[in-house]
Amino acid sequence: MMSSKLVVALVGLGVMVGSVQAQELTGTLKKIKDTGTITLGVRDSSIPFSYLDDKQSYQGYSIDLCLKAATAIQKQLGMTALNVKMVPVTSATRIPLISNGTIDLSCDSATNNAERQKVVSFAPTMYVTANRLLAKKSSNVKSLEDLKGKTIVSTSGTSNLKQITILNAERNLGMNILAAKDHAEAFLMVETGRAVAFAMDDILLASLAASSRAPADYAITAEALSVEPYGIIERQGDLPFKNAVDTALANVYKSGQINDIYAKWFLKPIPPKGINLNVPMSPQLKAAFAHPTDSGDPAAYAAVPEAQKQSSKKK
The missing domain is CATH 3.40.190.10 (Periplasmic binding protein-like II)
Structure with missing residues (x-):
């Protein structure tokens, strides 16, 4: 039988740990906890990754993955509810909006490369x-x-x-x-x-x-x-938030959940027009899911075309 003194001690420890966790929250995780909202950058016409459908609703492969990350973060923070706000972005505005804190993740079709990694971070590769x-x-x-x-x-x-x-x-x-x-x-x-x-x-x-x-x-x-590896864009320098997102997506990849999500957007008819892209998962993408990586080096995924080698020398 547990003694009353031990019960009191454990309860006290629980309060202390909870208090420490609350104090340790910083950056984006703290903002999400304080506001009850996570803000996702989304696109109007990046089918099938992120787009606006005929019902004026944002959806897509990247959005589904971002929502998986949001659910994991909600659970990690012990929140009973989490509001997901979607903000339209373009290829030109998404990185500035990540950097200034307007959006927390950019859920679209963004290439992860060395140049961009100077100003933002990326979640594990989701497409090649x-x-x-x-x-x-x-x-x-x-x-x-x-x-x-x-x-x-x-x-x-x-x-x-x-x-x-x-x-x-x-x-x-x-x-x-x-x-x-x-x-x-x-x-x-x-x-x-x-x-x-x-x-x-x-x-x-x-x-x-x-x-x-x-x-x-x-x-x-x-x-x-x-060769273009895609990743969800994250704010640079916010390691606790990056770890939360990366862990959530790695779990989706390695558990096999990604197979159903991929099939939904690349192997089945997608709204609003019912088009079927019929693009099987490539060997390169299968490897990236088996061993999640946020590498921006194209050579980590496939042979680099001569045109890319030529243009990279001038960047």
Whole structure:
């Protein structure tokens, strides 16, 4: 039988530990605990990662993963409820909004690379893609060299835009480069003839083409310009919050929960148009899930294309 003195001592210890934990909360975890809210940065047109559907609701693969992290954080903080606030961001605004504390996580389609790691952190890799070109089949674009002297578009604030700008100068291609505010606008420029090609991550190009009026009119180049590991963006220097998010996602990956989440967005019809991207999980992504990593080195995932090696030297 437990003595009354021991019971009192244990209760006292519990109060003390709880008090210490409350005192030790700092940064984003403290903000979430104090406000009862976690704020997620989301996108309007990054299908299937983060987008606005026909009911004006944000959803997607990245959002589902962020919600898994939010649930784990709620449990860790002992909160009975947690409000999830979603704030629209663009490729150009997401990093500043993370850095100034407006959003806590950016749940979209962000490439994790060495340059960005100077100002933000990333959760363990959730997808591996490549920078390619989309053009109308009638344009017969097979490589970047086919765009010499022509107009190409990419999205403002992306690594894709930076890479084609560097390669344009390095290879003396004389391309006219346009910067669109978002992926939807960039695709529209190709659709309406304002640009010959759109440089972007292949999975995003595939989803945009599949959602268009005439999917059969478009082709994506076989040539990869870069390897792009995606990660959820976190604030730099907030290790307790990063550990909470990273642990939550690593658990999702290693437990096998990720298989159902992946299938939902890449192997089944997705709203609002019911398109099915039918993109099986790649060996590179399977490896990243088996051994979660936040590495921004493309070589950690796949062979690095020559175009990426060339453009990286100039960054």
